Amino acid sequence: MIIFLKFLHYKKMFMLNKKRIISASQAILEATDQFMKKDSNLVLMGEGINDPKGIFGTTSNLSKKYSKNRVIESPISENGITGIAIGLAINNFKVLLIHQRVEFALLSIEQIFNNAAKSFYVTNGIHKVPLVIRMVIGRGWGQGPAHSQSLETVFSYVPGLKVLIPSSAYDAKGMLVSALRDPNPVLILEHRWFHYVTGNVPKKIYQSDITKPKIISKGKDITVVTSSYNVYEIIFCSEILKKFNINLEIIDLRVLRPLNTKPIIQSVKKTRKLIIFETGNKIYGIGAEIIASILEKYHDVFDFPPSRIGLPDSPTPSTRGLAKVYYPNSIDIMKAIIKQLNVNVEVKKKIISLLISKLPSHEIDVPNPNFKGPF
Amino acid sequence: MNFLNNNLAKSLLRLRMVENEISKRYSYQEMRCPVHLSIGQEAAAVGVCNNLKIKDQVYSTHRCHSHYLAKGGNLQSMISEIYGKKSGCCGGRGGSMHLMDISVGMMLSLPIVASVIPIAVGAAMSKKINKSKNVVVVFFGDAAVEEGVFHESANFASLHNLPILFVCENNRYSCFTDVSERQPSEDLTRLARSHNIESIKMNGNDVIKVFNQSKKIIKKIKKYSKPFFLQLDTYRYVEHCGPDNDDHLNYRNKNEVKKMAK
């Protein structure tokens, strides 16, 4: 028996050694490159894809590997290139379109909402639109009111679109591959800081499931639903809470549309408590949708009123002087969690002081250095 | 009548008679979707489309009946679509403004005035990548050049030398608003010139001239893979949207009304 356990132990060590730790941005580049190599009908378009920085490194050197017809550095014409991408897509091409800031994609909402999302439905299945749009959301370096919004729920409003919001390097690649294999439009919203997160990414082409959220940590005490970069904030809190024998059930949302609330409902039935921590605005946010859809079916499932953590009701300020109160920080998040827990005031104090002792000193406008992974 | 004239006659009369029939029956309120009739604008569609092969593609707007029929779209699927029936070209999901019949290269119609233009440019890009000998034709109205995406599309088509013919049917009115209230000049080819696209402005109601001119243009597009902008001045005989003459509303010149009354 002991020998067997030892064997397992060594096997695990060996497997660990075999892990390939790369960043999410490298994972995206790898998926794009491998897919382009495999499928000559895949066309890449975007503003700045041939820049030296290559959109967080996700498009670096692709223009050297593939023809100008397939890596199209585009004029600053967001609605135009989206329509052009749709035109290619209904003519047997696949298009990967990239926006460095979600706000640029706002200029293309006409094409995305009216045409990309609806063509398959309106033509009763005749026109497929294999189009993937990557957009960067989220905060950092004083990007401010029109360069750092998290508008994922805007896009999640429209039937016909699939909306993905990956958090791990593994999903960065797997979800992009799944999206590129989907016959209809898929939007991938990437938090700016998500690009630096590292994790195990297999070399081969693989798909991630894009139909449902994923429980990334089992726990009985409270369900925390979150997504994208915020997942790491919750993991951080969760590690501290474990020392007090409090276990979070962390659900990474991953797929905003079509929204599958089943794993969330199952979890809530067990924990009877729910917090939703989103990257975007609290008001009209994904949390509202999730809580409403649970309560419509199960009005008495909660032991405590479910809560939402999101951005406050103001535009995003550029200055760190205001950003520090605009973005919920680790302490705010921890407080929201323990508020729902049945622990005494002394323990709550201990939790917060342990959290504070673990917080690295860093500015609000750069990522927490602990959140790089590997995850 | 020679073969060509016979075809043109058939095409023109078919468009006019179909639209008149829709106009006649519209008041029964069984066709319950907006209809933007092409009556008066037939020569543009017929003149251009009679130069196209099946694999040449056509894209159109809300006023798409003429392009659909001129490209050879199935009449029964079109009428069923307008009636919202199952056998419609979109199974009733699109209505009059979304006509398409991909079996004859009538690819797509979209109602947001310039919305289809970039899609047609993307289609032309696909022709270029595939080294296809076919062209793409996109029809739109005079107001479409007022939406930014027209310029984005024209710029891209010019930059990439795409085989596309932009056909601007200038019927002078955006709903009720005359072109003079919307544009500093009725010559819209100046916009094409600003994008380095060759262009011609001509009478769009003379089917022979339109046919001959577009024949030359399409040949040129196929030979050199370059976009072209063709402005066809024309006129719609009925209201912007609906079956009737609406000149009692006095938004068009009184003289026009008398001339149009039949």
Next chain:
Amino acid sequence: MKLKKWLNDDPIENFLKYLKKKKQYDKKKIEVIKNEIAVEIKKSFDFAINDNFPEVSSLQKNVYAQ
């Protein structure tokens, strides 16, 4: 006014005038064409009017590819 010029420009009348000028106008032939079209139109309208609406169960079909 420029307007007047093209007000007389009914594309169908223009074409018929052109045929007459080119001595290609064939009244009988035009009648035959018109009759053929009328038959096709009637058939199409009859079919459409008698056709069914799509099944209500198809409402959410093809929102996403299956």
